[in-house]
Amino acid sequence: MATLQLKDVRKSYGSLEVIHGVNLEIADGELVVLVGPSGCGKSTLLRMIAGLERVSAGTVAIGGKVVNEREPKDRDIAMVFQNYALYPHMTVFDNMAYGLRNRRTPREEIEVRVRDAARILELDEYLERTPRQLSGGQRQRVAMGRAIVRKPAVFLFDEPLSNLDAKLRVHMRVEIRRLQQALRTTSVYVTHDQVEAMTLADRLVVMNKGVAEQVGSPVEVYERPATTFVASFIGSPAMNFLPVSVNGESRTLTLRGGQPLTSLDSPSPAQDIIVGIRPEDIHLQPNGQGEAVRLVVGIDLVEVLGADSVLHGRLVGSEDRIMARLPGIHRIRAGESLPLFVAPDRFHYFLQSGRRMAQQ
Amino acid sequence: MKRAIFNDRLLPYLLLGPQLIVTLVFFIWPSGEAIWQSMLLEDAFGGSSRFVWFRNFERLFDDEGYWASFETTAIFSIAVATIGLALALLLATTADRSLRGAGAYRSLLIWPYAVAPAVAGVLWGFLFNPGAGLLPYYLNLMGVAWNHQINGNQALLLVIAAACWNQVSYNFVFFLAGLQSIPRALIEAAAIDGAGPGRRFWSIVFPLLAPTGFFLLVVNIIYAFFGTFGIIDALTKGGPARSTEILVYKVYSDGFRGQDFGGSAAQSAILMGIVVVLTVVQFRFIERRIHY
Numbered sequence: 001m002a003t004l005q006l007k008d009v010r011k012s013y014g015s016l017e018v019i020h021g022v023n024l025e026i027a028d029g030e031l032v033v034l035v036g037p038s039g040c041g042k043s044t045l046l047r048m049i050a051g052l053e054r055v056s057a058g059t060v061a062i063g064g065k066v067v068n069e070r071e072p073k074d075r076d077i078a079m080v081f082q083n084y085a086l087y088p089h090m091t092v093f094d095n096m097a098y099g100l101r102n103r104r105t106p107r108e109e110i111e112v113r114v115r116d117a118a119r120i121l122e123l124d125e126y127l128e129r130t131p132r133q134l135s136g137g138q139r140q141r142v143a144m145g146r147a148i149v150r151k152p153a154v155f156l157f158d159e160p161l162s163n164l165d166a167k168l169r170v171h172m173r174v175e176i177r178r179l180q181q182a183l184r185t186t187s188v189y190v191t192h193d194q195v196e197a198m199t200l201a202d203r204l205v206v207m208n209k210g211v212a213e214q215v216g217s218p219v220e221v222y223e224r225p226a227t228t229f230v231a232s233f234i235g236s237p238a239m240n241f242l243p244v245s246v247n248g249e250s251r252t253l254t255l256r257g258g259q260p261l262t263s264l265d266s267p268s269p270a271q272d273i274i275v276g277i278r279p280e281d282i283h284l285q286p287n288g289q290g291e292a293v294r295l296v297v298g299i300d301l302v303e304v305l306g307a308d309s310v311l312h313g314r315l316v317g318s319e320d321r322i323m324a325r326l327p328g329i330h331r332i333r334a335g336e337s338l339p340l341f342v343a344p345d346r347f348h349y350f351l352q353s354g355r356r357m358a359q360q
Numbered sequence: 361m362k363r364a365i366f367n368d369r370l371l372p373y374l375l376l377g378p379q380l381i382v383t384l385v386f387f388i389w390p391s392g393e394a395i396w397q398s399m400l401l402e403d404a405f406g407g408s409s410r411f412v413w414f415r416n417f418e419r420l421f422d423d424e425g426y427w428a429s430f431e432t433t434a435i436f437s438i439a440v441a442t443i444g445l446a447l448a449l450l451l452a453t454t455a456d457r458s459l460r461g462a463g464a465y466r467s468l469l470i471w472p473y474a475v476a477p478a479v480a481g482v483l484w485g486f487l488f489n490p491g492a493g494l495l496p497y498y499l500n501l502m503g504v505a506w507n508h509q510i511n512g513n514q515a516l517l518l519v520i521a522a523a524c525w526n527q528v529s530y531n532f533v534f535f536l537a538g539l540q541s542i543p544r545a546l547i548e549a550a551a552i553d554g555a556g557p558g559r560r561f562w563s564i565v566f567p568l569l570a571p572t573g574f575f576l577l578v579v580n581i582i583y584a585f586f587g588t589f590g591i592i593d594a595l596t597k598g599g600p601a602r603s604t605e606i607l608v609y610k611v612y613s614d615g616f617r618g619q620d621f622g623g624s625a626a627q628s629a630i631l632m633g634i635v636v637v638l639t640v641v642q643f644r645f646i647e648r649r650i651h652y
Contacts, residue, residue, distance in 0.1 A: 050548075050552060051552075052548050052551070052552075071551070072548070072551045072552045073551060073552060073553070073554040073555070073556075077552065078552065079548075079549070079552050081545045081548070081549060082545075083543065083545055085543065085545035085546050085548070085549040087546065087549075087550075087564060088568070089567045089568060098550070098553050098555075098563075099552075099553035099554055102553055102554035102555045102559065103554050146549075146553070150553075
């Protein structure tokens with residue numbers, strides 16, 4: 001059990017900096033998910049915490065002690081790798097016992113700890129098998145077992161579910177969450193899958209191009225995305241962005257086609273801004289209480305997913321692309337034009353720089 | 361396995377034909393001749409021959425010189441295989457690290473394999489020539505009197521060194537490929553699991569390289585048995601006093617220098633038997649080989 005602090009952590013390869021100073025405080029027992037597209041630096045950051053990559057600048061501290069110069073084995077961490085990294089020539093038992101043996105744990109204790117872990121992970125019957133003889137999900141559990149027998153201060157997960165099929169992934173996701181809540185071990189979890197990120201995280205770190213764009217609880221990040229990048233990355237389908245012009249005096253926002261959208265409460269910036277609308281905030285009918293903005297959309301594609309339907313189209317007038325996610329099955333045909341409604345309090349406002357407008 | 365169906369009955373034979381002819385002419389026929397000849401007693405001028413059943417073999421097994429050659433071969437091949445493999449593994453683990461200039465280092469290590477054994481023998485012969493060689497001069501300064509032309513042990517050492525040098529590149533390439541096929545994550549997982557570099561090597565890398573190692577062991581033994589003829593011929597011609605006369609060289613010297621065709625043929629028949637055994641061992645192993 002330990003806290004984990006990153007202070008202005010940077011990574012450069014030669015003159016190329018790939019992680020531009022990440023600050024993060026992780027409380028004891030917290031599960032923090034690093035999420036972002038591939039190449040955003042999330043895995044590199046995790047590997048720096050593990051000690052598999054050198055930290056170019058800044059400090060990594062585990063349990064209050066700076067560990068920059070410590071070998072991975074001296075950091076009291078355990079890591080679950082994307083491709084499991086099980087030792088192929090060892091049995092499941094030996095795979096789990098390997099770390100304990102290296103630390104000269106007494107034989108009886110190894111036996112007890114491995115059997116305990118195997119019971120928790122339902123691997124009892126497989127202890128004498130080699131990884132080759134296991135299914136993907138079982139291998140995944142062995143990799144988890146190898147991490148938990150050591151009782152480390154911090155768990156590190158590097159996209160542990162990305163090699164599993166969709167159904168198993170959902171199952172293992174729930175198991176990981178349950179296990180982490182039972183053990184209450186501080187954990188850092190890397191994924192590019194936003195559903196995994198939203199469901200697992202106590203707190204999310206959304207990364208983009210080596211920068212932590214936003215740190216917050218999943219709900220916070222969803223409700224108040226700090227940048228257009230975060231807004232488009234978290235939530236599915238991605239948020240719609242409509243460029244609008246601002247009339248300085250009336251604070252009226254106008255779409256490109258000339259349709260007035262709404263007006264701002266707070267002093268408006270002297271520039272054009274971007275209005276973000278989540279597809280799930282768009283409805284077929286105005287929503288009872290309060291005013292609703294009416295958008296006429298020329299539908300060009302309808303995806304029926306069963307639980308809901310996703311409409312793709314363009315705003316009549318401004319030609320901006322827009323997606324709407326409506327609950328249930330809708331027999332709307334491509335080519336139709338529909339009026340759709342959004343409550344203005346569901347609007348997100350972003351500056352041209354992509355940052356969320358400081359208001360509301 | 362995909363099974364192809366040929367409608368033409370002749371086509372399969374036509375396709376197999378060239379390979380079968382080559383095998384027949386260059387392998388089956390000469391081998392048959394050798395086995396036939398191993399049971400003949402021939403006069404030294406090739407004038408007449410007599411069928412003597414297994415008397416050539418009996419004579420061989422009673423010959424102390426033949427057993428001595430067996431011993432020399434054993435020492436030579438064990439030394440060549442172990443030193444060659446150990447050195448190659450050491451070089452490969454060093455080259456596997458991402459060091460600056462690793463690419464150049466790797467290609468340089470592969471070069472010796474391009475040198476034909478006979479040429480390698482000549483090169484080492486120059487280097488160690490007791491009268492004119494560079495190394496005996498330095499060895500003399502260090503108090504070692506080097507003359508492999510009269511000292512049998514030195515001669516054996518020299519052919520072992522030259523044979524290893526020639527073969528290390530081949531082993532190196534295989535070991536390097538084997539090392540590079542071990543996922544990095546495994547090594548990293550072991551590092552996190554508290555294993556230092558030495559323990560990582562012996563508990564993870566070495567077992568995973570074992571199949572490659574075993575394959576190389578068989579190849580190296582076959583090489584030491586047969587592939588080193590050129591080196592020995594160029595360096596010592598089996599001497600001094602037969603101290604470097606391995607089995608394959610004895611076949612040649614008894615047959616072509618000693619004109620004992622029957623005895624020489626009997627020796628090659630025995631060598632053939634050894635190759636068959638080695639090949640069976642190798643194939644058996646490769647079939648059962650564990651694929652991770």
